[in-house]
Amino acid sequence: MDKVEFVEKFKARTKKFSIEIIWFYERLRKTDSSRVVGRQLLRSATSVAANYRAACNARSQAEFFAKVSIVVEEADESLFWSEVIDESEMSKDEKLNWLTQECTEIVKVVSKARKNARKS
Template sequence: MNKSEFVETLKKRTKKLAVDIILFYDNIKKTDTTRIIGRQLIRSATSTAANYRAACIARSQKEFFSKISIVVEEADETLFWLEVLKDTKFASEESIQLLMKETLEIVKIVSKARKNVGNN
């Protein structure tokens, strides 16, 4: 896979994760707590996708590093909120497992990209 294919694949993956999390949230029981967590979860997941797209059109390496750093933070926050939903049993492990796996993979990918840019 060349660089532009990789970039497009990751754009699709981050967007799909955001959509999947929105749909997941729509299917969990709504309480005051899940509404608060859900807003945070949706905000961080959609921010991950939006900021990755912004990083892809960065005008400089410095701007890319800044944007990809936001992506790392937002993806990690997404993972945090998924863990909270799982640990509090507001969501079943089977309903959240694939979302957590994909989020963790994205965190690892963008963390490595940030590290590689930071080393240059």
Template sequence: MEDYGKSEFAEQFRNRTKRFVIDIINLYRLLPRSVEAQVIGKQLLRSASSVGANYRAACRGRSQAEFYSKICIVVEEADESLFW
């Protein structure tokens, strides 16, 4: 039962990170075409897409240490997304 709970959580979080990236892409499309908005928007796209990609990599981690390392990157990129 415990493994199922972890697996269900991982799947839900995988879906949430994917939704986050899609939402950011849609936000980027709404930004003005000014140079400033595009520069900031591209930074946001990079950091947001890294959240999803690194979470998926964490789920494929071969060890707890590898999982933890990738999750730390996810947290950093989420914080950077918040900044932008």
């Protein structure tokens, strides 16, 4: 797979992740705490796809590094909130396991991209 193909597939992957988070949030039992934590997850997870897309359209290496750094932060925050939902037992939805795993993989990929961008 060449770089262009990887980038397009990863854009689609982060968008799918965002959409899956939206659907997960819609199914989440609504309590005061789950609304707060769920919205935090929703905000950070949807930001992953939007900022990755922005990073791909960066006009310079410095801009790419800045945008991909935001993606790393937002993906890691999404991972945090999914862990909070799991460990507090706000949800028993099996989809949460997939979301957490997908988020972990996204963090690894964008962290490596940021590390490579720093070397350039």
